[in-house]
Amino acid sequence: MQKSKKIVLVGHFGVGKTSLIRRFVKNEFSNNYQVTIGVHITKKEVQIEADKSINLIIWDLEGTDDLRTMRPSYLMGSHGAIFVFDVSRPSTFQNLNEDLALVNDRLNKVPLLVVGNKIDLVNKEDLDSLLQEHQISNHFLTSAKEGTAVDSLFTKMAKMVYGHD
Amino acid sequence: MAMIEKYKTEHLAKNFQFVLVDKQGNVAESDNTLFNIDVDSQIQDWHPFFENFSDLLSSFKDKLHIDCVHLDSGNTQYITDIDFEKKLDGMLIKVHNLTSYYDNFQTMAQSRNESAIASELIIIKNKEFEERERFKNQFIQNFSHELRNPMMSMMSITNLLAKTDLTPSQKQLLEYVQEGNEHLKLLLEDILSISMISTGRLKLENKTFNLHKLFDLLRFTYANKAKANGLKFDAKIDARLPETAEGDRLRLYQVLTNLLDNALKYTDAGSITFTATLNQKWGNKMNVRFEISDTGKGISTENQKMIFESFSQLNHTNEKDGVGLGLAIVNGLVKLMGSEIKLTSEIDKGSMFYFDLNLKTPITQIKKAPLQKTIKSFAQKSKAAMEKQKILLVEDDERIQTILLKTLIDSGNYHVDIINDGGKVLEQVLDTDYDLIIMDVHLPNTTGNQLARLIRDFPIKKIKNVPIIGITADAFEDNIKGYLKDGMNTILSKPFSDSQLTAAINKYIK
Known part of the structure; x- marks a missing residue:
């Protein structure tokens, strides 16, 4: 039977979690910001190697500026997590280390990827100094708008959760 | 009562779907109120929310409630709360449609x-x-x-x-x-x-100055300039204005000349009028209105809003030469003086710029130097000029050295020694009695102001009191004040003219 793994996308509101999923699953993008409330769930099969694939069950959680208010019922049974922040809005990453510690704690240290989205809105030099200044590592830099690094992000996640229970 | 129960049941029935599944996740029963779910199908095949059903089953004890889940199937979409209840032979799933609430x-x-x-x-x-x-x-x-x-x-x-x-x-x-x-x-x-x-680095001076002399200077300068342009110039000065005032003369002069130059620039025919009126006087304070009006081409209402803004926005409004910084400076300086520049203007009729300024009127009046003293000092100077004065020039930039040297030697009055290195200055002043030192502030090995401090601390009176003229490319007031405090008598800011140099030398050589 095809393996299925649940991954959750968490982060502040307006950082582009829904847009990343939409780009990955449907290869679409819309500039209209539509707030997510509750949770949306989508499924996508990801080819890891020539003869290896996996179903990612992607839970798109509503964003919050206080991650402590995340509903525990949404996180149950997660195999992996993607923390998304918006590189153009410092409030979404200024407490990154605390946010990540909280996510790790709530999710029992499942594989976690940190993603700076909306890189199309800032220039490269500013972005580099921003990452350095906030000591952000283990990251993906994506643009849901332009599709930059979106597929590789989810493929990486798929590989990470494939052999992980 | 029976009716209420009926309505309630109808309402609940419409918004709830009950689904029974066995422990393997096979659908045993479904009332299909909201969605069509086939009996005997796998619940996880119906919607990914139910994926990993066995994991879900083991993750709670008896009951589980999940808020606000978006469920969609075909064209049907609802936002629901979902309850799970473990039963003997499997699980009861209750899906509550709360779409309008959410x-x-x-x-x-x-x-x-x-x-x-x-x-x-x-x-x-x-x-x-x-x-x-x-x-x-x-x-x-x-x-x-x-x-x-x-x-x-x-x-x-x-x-x-x-x-x-x-x-x-x-x-x-x-x-x-x-x-x-x-x-x-x-x-x-x-x-x-x-x-x-x-950047807020400009600080205003607060000194007593002769207000009427300032007006005389403006009248003289602009009567000539206006005449050269074929214009009439008129200065209307309120006779009630006191002789002296306290404030920043240099900056007031800069504001007035910028406004007058602006009027000259944009007036092709007619006249320019400068008016100074005493609005009010109380104690040792007064409020004065300064007004510059012209019969020029005028400024459109649209441009009036941006005419005082920084030069980057003014470029395209300029039809004449220059970058149009004058009015932006006026605006900044008048604000710094605690007032506001105002403008009334009509196209093809002319413009009037005005501002009301608070100034102090000092009680002590400036005394004019007695004529006798002026004659005496002039006579002394002439006598002293008979002998050549010794000047020490400390400057490391060879071009400036050459220029200064030529200016000094051309005058024929001075003997000049030159030093490049600040470290050798003290040795040199001990060796030779100088009448004056001209010294760059920025020197190799030390600074001019440090040297000035050392010279002022010398126990030998002749050396200690030698006048020092500092020269610098530095224009920052705070730095210049610091150099003066260190013992330099005056500072010439580069670029300066021959006549400025000569005037400074004449002031200190007796």
Whole structure:
């Protein structure tokens, strides 16, 4: 039977979690910001190697500026997590280390990827100094708008959760 | 009662779907109120929410409630709360349709999040704008400061060249160069002024000055300038205005001349009028209205709003030469003086700029120097000039050295020694009695102001009291004040002219 793994996308509101999923699953993008409330769930099969694939069950959680208010019922049974922040809005990453510690704690240290989205809105030099200044590592830099690094992000996640229970 | 129960049951029945599944996740029963779910199908095949059903089953004890789950199947979409209840042979799933409730919630969240994001972005944009402005002003300030040294060389060399034997056509060409230099110097000063105002580095002086002398100077200068342009100039000075006032004479003069120059620039025919009126006087304070009106081409209402803004926005409104910094400087300086520049104007009729300024009227009046004393000091100076005065020139820039040396030697009054290295100055002043030291502030191995401090601490009176003229490319008032405090008698800021140098020397050589 095809393996299925649940991954959750968490982060502040307006950082582009829904847009990343939409780009990955449907290869679409819309500039209209539509707030997510509750949770949306989508499924996508990801080819890891020539003869290896996996179903990612992607839970798109509503964003919050206080991650402590995340509903525990949404996180149950997660195999992996993607923390998304918006590189153009410092409030979404200024407490990154605390946010990540909280996510790790709530999710029992499942594989976690940190993603700076909306890189199309800032220039490269500013972005580099921003990452350095906030000591952000283990990251993906994506643009849901332009599709930059979106597929590789989810493929990486798929590989990470494939052999992980 | 029975009716209420009936309605309630109808309502609940419409908004709830019950599904029974066995422990393997096979659908045993479904009432299909909201969605069509086939009996005997796998619940996880129906919607990915139920994926990993066995994991889900083991993750709670008896009951589990999950809020606000978006469920969709085909064209049907609901926002639901879902309850799971473990039963003997499997699990009861209750799906509660709360779409309209959550839709309202969504609308509120949408407007809250949008406004939070918008206000954060505005703050970021403002910060970026302020940083850019600060960088721009700092850059301009540093850049214009760096230009002063080469400007000084250019001006001095052309002035020296003008004193040599030249053919009439060479003289004409040189005059163009001198005019260009003068224009560049004024521009540089304007740019420096505006950036110093913008960065808050410009500090106002508060000194007593002769108000009427200032008016006389303006009257004399602008009557001539106006005449040269075929215009009439009129100065209406309120006779009730006191002789002296306390404030920043230099900056007031800069504001008034900028406004008058502006009037000259944009008036082709007619007249320019300068008016100073005493609005009010109380105790040792007064309020004076300064007004400059012209019969020029006038300024459109649209342009009136931006005419005082920084030069970057003014460029396209300028039809005449120059970058149009004058009014931006006026605006900044008048604000710094605690007032506001105002303007009334009509196209083809003319413009009137005015501002009301608070000034102090000092109780002690400026006493004019008695004629006798002036004659005596002049006689002393003439006698002293019979012998050559000894000047020590401390300057490491060879071009400036050459220029200064030539100016000093050409006058025929001075014997000049030159030192490049600041470290040798003290040795030199111990060896030779100098009448004056001219010293660059920035020197190799030490600084001019440090040396001035050491000289002032010397136990030998003759050395201790030697006048020191500092020269510097530094235009920052705070730094200049510091050099004076260190013991320099006066500071000449580069670029300076021959006559400024001569005037400074004459002031200190007895």
